[in-house]
Every structure is written in C-alpha cells, then in structure tokens.
Amino acid sequence: MLSAFPSRFCFALGVLTAALLVATPLQAQDQLRGDAPDDWLIQDATVLTVTDGTIENGDILVRDGDIAQVGRDLSAPSGVETYDASGEYVMPGIVEAHQHMAISNVNEATNPVTAEVGVGDVLTPYDVGIYRALAGGVTTAHVMHGSANPIGGRNETIKLRYGVTNPDRLQMDDAPRTIKFALGENPTGLYGQGRDQVPRTRMGVEQVIRTALTKAQRYTEAKQAYQSGDRARPPAHSERMEVLAGVLRGDILVQTHGYRADEMLMLMDVFEDFGIQDLVFHHANEGFKIAPELAAFGDNGAGATVFSDWWSYKFEVYYSTAYNAAVLTENGVNASINSDIPGEQRDLYLQAAKTQRYGDLSATQALRLITLNPARQLGIADRVGSIEEGKAADLAIFSEHPLSVYTKPQRTYVDGVVRFDHEQDPDDMRLRVDPEGTVALARDGWSRHAAHSCLKGVTQLRATKNGVTLENTGR
Amino acid sequence: MLSPSRPRPLSVSAGLTLLVALLLTLPAHAQKQPGYQGPFALTNAQVIVAPGDTLDRGTVVVQGDSIAAVGPDVSVPSDAQAFDLSGQRVYPGFIDSGTHLGLAEIGSLPETQDFNEVGNLTAHMNALAAVNPSTVHVPTTRVHGITSVITEPENGILPGTSALIGLHGYTPEQMHLGDVTLTKLNFPSVGRQGPSDDRSPETIQTEAEKALSKLNELWSEAKRYARIDSAVAEQPEARRQPEFVPAMEGLLPVIRGEQPLMISANAAADISTALDWAEERGVLDQVILSGALEGWRVADEIATADVPVLVGSIMQPPSRESDRYDKAYRTPALLHDAGVTVALRSGKTENVRNLVFHAGFAAAHGLGKTEALRAITTNPARIFGVADQVGTIEAGKRANLFVANGDPLQPATDVQHLFIDGYKLPLENRATKLYDEFLNRNPGLTK
Amino acid sequence: MTASTFRRYGLGLLGLVLLVLPSRLCAQDYEVPTVTDTYALQNARVVQAPGQVLESATVVVRDGVIEAVGDDAEVPYDARTIEADSLVVYAGFIDGFSHAGVEMPDTEDEDVEDPGNPPPDAAGIQPDRSVRPFLSPEESDLKSLREAGFTLGHVAPEGQMLPGASAHVFYGGETADDMVLETSPTLFAQLQTANGYVYPATDMAVIAQMRQLFREAERRQQLDAAYERDPTGRSQPPQDPEHSALFPVLDGETPLAFYADEALSLHRILALHQELDFPLVLAGLGEGHELVSTLQGVDAPFFLTLDLPEEPTRSSGPDTTMADTTSAPSQYYSPEFKAPSYETVAEEEANLELRHAMERQAYLKTAATLHEAGLTFGFTTREADPGDVRSTLRTMIEQGLPEETALAALTTRPAAQLGLDNRLGTVEEGKIANLVVTDGPYFGEGTSVQHVFVDGRLYDYSSDGGDTGEVSGDVSAVLGTWSYTLETPQGDLSGEVTIEGGPSGLDGTFTGPQGDEQPLRSVSFDGTTLSFTVDSPQGGSVSVSVTVEGDTFDGSASTSGGSFPISGERTSSPNATQK
CATH class of the missing domain: 3.20.20.140 (Metal-dependent hydrolases)
Known part of the structure; x- marks a missing residue:
C-alpha cells in the first residue's frame, strides 16, 4: 500500500506541509490562516441581517475584518477578494451562549464558592471542537465554568479563531466579564448528597449565595473605609471577594445555571435585594412557567438561554416543553438557544429551526435565538449578532436557508477571515497530534451521559440501595 | 381537552374551522377516548405511497386497523369520517431502528432505567417486558410521524432482545409489532468507549481479543446447548434435559436461525471482524449491523456480505478527530453508495422525535430525500421482515400514517393528523399541554 | 520518573536485599583511603569553553579549585597524575x-x-x-x-x-x-x-491561588513597611511563612x-x-x-x-506498521488529503501515520x-x-x-x-573544579566518560571498562524480557529484567518488585552465562550471574553480604515484540 503512495504526492507538497505543520517559529501564531485575507466582497447572496430584514441578491463588503457595507451591487475595491455566494444564504455568525469546549478545566468542584477562578485562564486553542463549531456556522462562544458550585468561576467569551495557538488570541476583546452561578440538583447533589456539606437543598443554595454576596459587600465597604481613612488598614486581599464585588458593581454579568421556576424566582429576589441587574438564566427549562416574571426583572429583564428540546435527563427537567423558547420569546423575554455540550455545538441552526415547529416562531425570531439574542445576553451585541455595518465580519454562509434541515454550511468567517470552508478544507483539521501516539483510535459510540460536561471534574453521584455514593470520575 | 387535534394559537381560524368540522362528525365515544378507530377517509391529499412513489391527489381509506384502499379515485365509505386534505400530504409512519424508548423515564435516576441489566451475558432479557406503554416519551415522539421504533437493551456483550414496538397501545403485547424480536450482540470493540476511555492502544487491543475469544467460546457452548436441547426434544422420554442456562436458552432462536442477530459495532475494524465472525459461524444471513459509525470505511465489505445496516446516531461528531467534520452525517450516503441497505436509528430515549431531523441531515449530506425517507420507512420494514405490514401506504397494510402540511423532515412543518393501527391519535403531549397552559399564563404578572 | 518512583517506595528490592544482610560481618568491601586531593590531568585536550580548545594541556586541581590550566602548567609535587594523552577535558555540565x-x-x-x-x-x-x-x-x-x-x-x-x-x-x-x-x-x-x-x-484554581498569594503578600509587605516606620497605635501585621517567603519574589530578588x-x-x-x-x-x-x-x-x-518523545509501540494490525518514516517524513505527507469513501481509507491511514512521524520530528527539532x-x-x-x-x-x-x-x-x-559564571562553566584557572573527562568528543558515538570531578572530588569510571561487559555467542539467547524470582530469607521477590543490545554490547534494566527500575551495569554473556551488576539506590550493588537455558535461567545474586538463588523465565523476546 505504501509503496504506491509516495509517488502520488509531489515534493512541493511536502515543502508546503512543512510550512503548515512544523510551523516555522515566526508564523506559529496562526497555523492555518496566518496570511488569510480579512477584506472580502461577498456577492449575490440572500442576506439575513436579523436586524434589518432580508436582502435578496445582497452584497457584503468586509474591510479589516469588519462589515464595511451591506447592500446591493457593491463593487470590490482593489485588493479585495470576492466570493460569489449566488444561491446561498448569509446569516450573522452564530453566537453560542453556553459551551464547555476549548477549555482544560470545567469545574473547580472543591468549594461552593469559587468566584476567583476563571476558564479564561485555561483556554485550549487546540480543541478541534472549535473547528467543528465553525463548521456549524458558530463564530462566538461563551465558554463556561461548570455547574458544580452555587457560585462557580468566571466564563470567557471567545471568538472561534481556529488556527491560532496562543490561547489569548481566542479571547474576544472588550467582551464584558461574566460569572457562572448554579442552582438546583447539581450543587445540592455534589455538596449535600455527595459530601454532606451545605447546600443539600435549594434553601441552602440561596443562603450560600446570599452569604457570599453579603461578605462581598462587607469587603467592599472595608476597602472603601480604608481608602477614606476610616480604617487603619485594608482588609485581607481576596481574589474571590474582588470578583464578587465586581458582580455587585454590575461589572461582571451573572450567568446562572437553573432549571426550575422556583429557584429562578428565588435568585431574582436575591438579586433585587443586592441591586444586581444583569441576569441570564441558563437551561431555564421551566422558564416558560415564569416568563412574565423574567421579562419584568430589573431594568432590562432577565435573559434565558435554553435547549431546543432536551429534557427528561434528570428530574428537574422532567416537566418540560420544547415550546419553551417560543413561550419566552412571545412573552418578551430575551431568549436564546444553546447546545452546552462539546460535540453538539455544530447544528445550532437546526435547534433554532425547531422553534418553527414548536411554537411557530418567524424565521427572524428563530435566527435571533442564536445570534442577536445571545449576543445581548453576553453584552456583545454592539460587535456581533447581526449583519450591520461596523460590526465584526462574523458571517455564516449556507447552501440553503439556515432554518432548512437540508442546508449545509459553506463558509464561516470570523473577523473577516475564512475559518471554515466546506469546499477547500481537508479532512484532518487538527492543529497537532500526539508525537507518541498512533493514528487515533476510533471512538465506539458516544453517550450523552459521558459527554455532558456541566459536571465535568466532579465525582459522579450514584444512587444505590445503600444510599447515594460518589464515584470519582477523575479530573 | 376536547379536540384530538390541538389548535395552534397562530393559526387560530384554521384550527377553529377544523375543530368545528370534527365536532360535527365525531362519533360520540371518540370525544371521551383519546384515540379511536375509523373508518376514515383522507381525501384530496398528496399521498406518499412509498418514498419515490407519490400520488399527487388521492384518497386513503382507513378501516379498522388497516388501510382499506388508496388511489386517485377511491370510493369513500358512507360511514367514514372524512378529512379534506387539500394541500396536505399523507406519509407512511416513520420507523426508528434503534432507541431505548419506553425503557427509561428520567436519565439521572437509575430506578427509572430498565435497559441496563447487570452482567455481560444476559441474552435471556427481553426489552419488550420492560416497555412502559405510558411513558411520557411516547406521545412526544409519535406526533412527529414516528409510529414505531426498535427499543433495545444495552449493557454487556449479549444484553438481550430488542423489540419493534408501535407507539400506541396499553400493554407491551399490544405495542409489539409483527413479533419482531432481535437478539442484540455488542461486538467486542477495539474502539475507545468515549472521551474518558484512556486505555492504551495495547490494552484496548488485548481486551478486545480476550472478549472475542470468550465470545467464540460462548457461541460454541450455545450451539452445544441447542444441539442437546434439540436432541432431547426428539426423544423427550429417553433423554435428559440439559442443565437450564437462561442465557443459552435466550440464544436458542438465533442459534437455530429463527431470529435475526443485531450486531452493534461502530469501529471499522470491529465491523470487519464481526462480519468474518458471523460468516464463520454461518449466521451472516441473520445479521443486521447496528451503529456502524465507521461503516463507511468498510462499506465494500458490508455490501459484499449483503448485511443491512441500522446507522446512527448520525448527529454526532465523527469517530476520529482526524475525520472530516461531516463524516457521521455522510455515513448513510457512503454506505448506500456502496450498495448497502440503510436504515436510520436515533439511539435516543426522550428525543427519538429528532429522527426526522436525522433523516433530513442524511438527505442533505449525500443520501438524498427519497433514500432518506426509505431509511425510515421501507428499508427498516424490509430489514425487520414487516414490509407486508408497515413502511408504505398500500391497501392491506397497517394504518400507520400521518398527515403533514409540508415536508415532514423540515422543522417548520407541522403534523396535522396521526394514525397508528387505524387509531386516530391526539397530537397532545406534555410539551403541547405546557405550551397551551403557559403561552398566555393567567394570571400573568399580577393576580 | 525513575527517581520519583524510588522516592515513593523508599526501599526498592535491592535496598531490601542489602538491608536484610549483616553487611559489616563480611568485610570484603572497604574503601581505599585517598591520600591527596590534588590532581593533574596531563597532556589532555582541554575544551576550556565551546570553541576554545587547548590541544595538549595540563589541568591542575587543588582544594576543589582549578589551580592551573595550560600547556606550561606544572604538575605539583602532591598531585595524583592522570595521564590524559587521549582524553578530553570539559567543564562539568550544569543541570x-x-x-x-x-x-x-x-x-x-x-x-x-x-x-x-x-x-x-x-x-x-x-x-x-x-x-x-x-x-x-x-x-x-x-x-x-x-x-x-x-x-x-x-x-x-x-x-x-x-x-x-x-x-x-x-x-x-x-x-x-x-x-x-x-x-x-x-x-x-x-x-x-x-x-x-x-x-x-x-x-x-492554581492560577487564581497564585494571584491571591501575590496580592495578599503585597498587602502584607506594605503593612510591614508601615509598621516598621511607626508601630505605635498599629496592630501587628499578620504573618505567616507562606506569604513572607514570597517577599523576595515581590522585590524582584528571587x-x-x-x-x-x-x-x-x-x-x-x-x-x-x-x-x-x-x-x-x-x-x-x-x-x-x-x-x-x-x-x-x-x-x-x-x-x-x-x-x-518516543516512537509509539503500535498495536497489531497490518495498516499501522508501515509508517517507519522518521528519516524524512515531510516529503510525502499531504495536508490536503481527503478520504471521500472507503476506497481511500488505506491512503488516509498512511498519510496520517506520516503526520504523526512529522510531528514527532518537530519535537526532536x-x-x-x-x-x-x-x-x-x-x-x-x-x-x-x-x-x-x-x-x-x-x-x-x-x-x-x-x-x-x-x-x-x-x-x-x-x-x-544561574549567575554562576564567575565560578563555573569553563575550564579556567580559579574556577570550581567541576570537570568531565572523556575518551573522545563527548557527543561522539563510542565515547565514554572516564572521570568526573565534582568540586574537586574525583569520580573515576576509567576502570569500569565503560558500562559494557564482554559479549560473545548468540545474544538472541538472552535478549528480551525475563521475569525473575529471587529467594531471600524474607520470602520470594520477583520482578523483571530486560536485556537489550547486540553482539557489540548488552545493556538493560532491572525492575524491582515495586516497579522501580535500575539500569544494568557490566552486562556480559558468553553464550551460556549471563552476568550483570545492579546498583542499589541505597548504596552498594548486587552482582547477578545466571546460566541461560532456552527461555529459563538459574543462578545467584550476590551482594557484599552473601548470595541468593535467582531463577527466571523469558516472557518476551525481540522476535516476538518486533514485527
């Protein structure tokens, strides 16, 4: 087999390869698209702007990675690459509000409050999942701490610049900082049932959060007192309290894992007491039950980012409806749809399309669930989430309308750079391989259970006839 | 709820019309019972008799549990409840070729899970016995036109038998379709068992080889058991019954060639080994492959062996990090292109309903719409030996069919009417009930 | 890895063997007293620093310091002279x-x-x-x-x-x-x-904890400074050794x-x-x-x-053994490769193997x-x-x-x-006498280290005859992995011995019952008798001599205190492990 092989590939290709893979040091910053242009004219597409209707035979001019102009019959300035998108559809790059890909750690599951940790410190640009998401039109992802702790760590909003190897280059500049909170079965299962520690109940979760926020208030006051001379010395420095103080100031947006209506109402009460305005519930499977309350929260309402149709995988999602996103939307809640699980981030357009079956949302309403709405939830709607002049050229091009089940992503642009190309990309898009490994073994089957990473890094709970025990799944 | 067909809020007027029409024509008992039998006449509909065989405007008559007539100008019985379905389509009910439907209720609660028995060798377990006809998942599934599914046990090498069940019935027996029972074999694998499997390649290989030689030993023993059992049956008085070994007993129908052997294998090497294994043991013609994530790599071998494949779930990442991103989506097409008969399986429990979208993805990724439909209708019907009962809309077949206002694989399409075994079933389910209650909650914010 | 394994188990097999014996009773093993700490390496090729070579010079070491280097350096009266005509002297290596x-x-x-x-x-x-x-x-x-x-x-x-x-x-x-x-x-x-x-x-969390420690240490340093300026009316600043230890780091000193x-x-x-x-x-x-x-x-x-990184040991299967391509792999790898159907699977596999080989090479480079x-x-x-x-x-x-x-x-x-260049790194007068003396260029294939000076102390390897013993006969009779059982008064101990190499010399490893590994020294084989020495991590060594018959061996393992029966069985040979 091999003997015939070398002759098929010419030496020149080998040289190219050497440049691509054994990346010479100075270009190592972007192994795949180092020299790719970020000036484009995308022509003759059906442009789904999401904020300003649909433009048939529309053009988009991209300059320096941003959308410079949207309209018809635009002409390409010199030096600008063109892409003929006739017959194809362009939508804003998909924004995934809840993911756990591209990070080395998910949960610091040792303490019910770990506000000081952040997944932004452990980004992994090598995760091929980033590319797979691009192949589903995703351009921005909110990668999150897990749901083990009532107050978990900080999340990170990343742009899917697959090809870069410096983790910092995944970060989205100027995206507001966010933090993960978690309610319900995950924290109570882990700490209460698993370790005989508070919280074992939803009552406990409330008090863990209230206590932490109150301590942060006191911490802030002590610092202020020191600064104003009313206190002899500053309080002991606490990274944890510094972050929570940021939450109280409104600098850090709270993104809360929660399923049940009652626990979401609880947190809204807590936040009202502490004057915290920014709140997005994640999963929110019972969000439909309290849509009016969500919409009425604070000045801008509480957001909800939900699964399209996942349910029944645990008790708190048993009384559940796939019409959740539609009920929330129709009641004026800023709702979005996410996929959460690495490996499932590739068909968000299909998940959004399901709201046309479950609740008859309009195409624009459905598309907003995965573009503008999550962008608003993450505080980045000024840069992404719609096709508007001045925003980042994060664009997903599809063969058919993205809400059709028969559509296929053709190209995905991040900041004007083509990061996925259905036609051109080879099969193997890994940025590196294990030097001591062989050709990767096939994975035999794939269970949702094994993949669900909200609780990754947590000992698994297992109920037996002798009670509930913990199984260490390793870190 | 009065109406068997739930009115949709955003098409209120159409819904009302329909409602009024139904109330006028409903037999009295139908108002109390959620499902009822006809006769029904579905008129002026586009009838998808079978994938690739469409009747542009025709009538389907349902009588009792069967389709009585199909055609462009079929006469409508006078007592039939008639539906004028202009602009709508009638499809044969879809079949999901691999699920745990009915065997589990809540994923995180082991006490609600009935597909994982303890032990490696539990060939005597029957999934049908544990099917819960009242699971909340059945109504949410069938409203997408999915009228029957294979439901499977999971754990161990020989977890037991899978069954084909229809999605209407009050006992497992009522649901059991065509007595289809398949012995499942989880073939020893040289693949990784998911992302947390960090065994060395050598260990994986050794363990797989060990498992295979154990399986071989087991199979010989099962044949011996069957031989003794047959010998005793010939002269029951003269000969002594063998020691009762439940798992061996469970394997008898397969050993005797009376039951299909559903082999679950995903890695390419496992599939090749499994085919050789089955050929050596003379059971190749009983084999149905299930899973086959990497089937495309050995598509020629599968085609040569003439073994049908239940592919899926295809809605997952490819099996290797080095694989093209869309490989799993494309697997059904690549198998079909090589000449393999393909059916689709969702592999799900609560979300078997997504089978229709799986089919849509397979269609888009090379299989084409007609073949994709075959993979959830006629192909599984043939593979499971029930093509005379389900899979198409033909006179004499079971009335498993549904009416949609468009392409049922498209998310925006709605299913309008659903019939299983001639029962017209309500489209209500937990999802719709909660929607109806909470879309405009009353009281809202203030009491 | 090896080192930490030893630390974990404390006593390896050899330590156990040595410790259970009354080693002092049998006093064959004693140290010859050293009479002088002054050395002269005469007529050596001296690589004073990279690119700076004296072809024939004398290096004098006294009291831990290089006293003189040069072709005219005199050999002191009290020196132990090492004839170094064919030897090369380098500065001792720094880890x-x-x-x-x-x-x-x-x-x-x-x-x-x-x-x-x-x-x-x-x-x-x-x-x-x-x-x-x-x-x-x-x-x-x-x-x-x-x-x-x-x-x-x-x-x-x-x-x-x-x-x-x-x-x-x-x-x-x-x-x-x-x-x-x-x-x-x-x-x-x-x-x-x-x-x-x-x-x-x-x-x-480690990263967060680092931040926490730093910033709290900063605060404490400030409190300390304020307290030092004027302690009156101030409470004593909090103190603990963890934060205090970071002060020199904050000061930029450590x-x-x-x-x-x-x-x-x-x-x-x-x-x-x-x-x-x-x-x-x-x-x-x-x-x-x-x-x-x-x-x-x-x-x-x-x-x-x-x-x-090491080349992987491949699992069996015909497709994975072909890619021994490390010599110039990039010539054939195609990054553009696509495998559209089953017909291209073999090519795909070969191509991916090439990629692995290439990536390995990137590490070597x-x-x-x-x-x-x-x-x-x-x-x-x-x-x-x-x-x-x-x-x-x-x-x-x-x-x-x-x-x-x-x-x-x-x-x-x-x-x-490391800020030690005034004392170390070159072979120059006045520097600490850390030297490596070899019988040829250090990076040469057949070169071996003859002497090492550490702080003026001589470690002599010249009499070892390198680390290889005499080898004759058909070495395939001993190559491979053997499991052994050593009978001691404390009960049987077992582990593995691996013998590698060829007719030009043998080496290998000795694995104790706890999985701790030690290299074999002076492995010799004459066609029937295999002998080798293993150093104990606790000091001392064990000499093993066994007679090989087919896939078994029998013999004894001797220490300074006595000897014990050892027997073994070959569990794999290269013929079986190589394809």
Missing part, C-alpha cells in the same frame, strides 16, 4: 533544573477536613520550605547524572504548586552539606493541583522557577508572569517549538528538557528551532533518563543544533543563566 539528590519524605494522604479551604500544606503552598533538608548524596539519580557528566544542578524540592526554595547543588559529595553551593536562588513553582479533591483541584513542557502550560505561566511581573526562570519547554515567537519576548533563563530563533537555553534533566542524555543530545545535533551550542547549553550558558 538547569532537576530534583536530583532530593528525597522527599513520604506524605500520607491525610483527609483534609475542609477540602474547599485546605491548610497550606494540603494545598501545595509551601514556598517557605527549602530543598536543603531533603538532599541526600546517596540518591541514585545523582550518580547516573554524574556519570553522564553533570556536576551541578539547580535543584528544587518536589511538591505541588509552590514546593519550596531550590539550591545550587553539586552532584557529588559525602554529605548533604558538601553538596550545597548556594541556597534559595529561586522558588520552585508549577501549575500543579493539590492531591485529591482539594482546592486547588484545577489549573485555573525568581519563580517554573517547570512545564506543554505548550498550554507554558502560555499560562507566561500570562501569569506578565500579569504579576515576577522574575522568572522557565524550565521544561518540551513543546517550546509551538510558541517560539512568544518566548522571544520573554526575559527569563530557559532550560530545555532532555526528554524527547525543538532545540534547533529555539536556537535558530535566537533563543539561548540550558538543559534540564528533570524528565530525562540520565542514560539517554547523550543520545538525546546527538539527536538534537542531528536535527540542527550546532555542537558548540549544545556544549554551551551544558556549560557556559547555564552558568551564566
């Missing part, structure tokens, strides 16, 4: 980072009462510790590194995120005190989580010495370095080739690992890549097998690292990077 000579106490996994808020020790926060109390001249890795030419190292204690202060340690000496040149040049740090489910259990090989860890450490602005020493860098341009902007001494990018570095042996050091260096040189640079990275550069 940029290791745990050589360190024996950490066994830590029991104690239950932490509040895992989310553990005491500093359980969290791995021990910057107040020093490596000094953990040094032991008897540690086996010290010996094997010394034999490879290393004479001094930057040695840190083992542990988790902040294991303690390092020391500059001679790789030789009678006592731990002899070994220490300088204490606390750096504090060792790594992105290492606490043991068990204890905070910090993730890298992100660097944090981080060890990391993975590109991601390196990025994370550099981000922390930038954020907290501490002086940095960076060791490991196994994937340094992935972030060369980032490293170019970093002001820190670098120490590159002497551990290289790391040293050359860093060098070409203008980065200067020394070496670290932390993850290396001392016995492989020279072949690793040869590989690096084959892949483009200039020989002189390799030598500089072993001598002058680490001396400068």
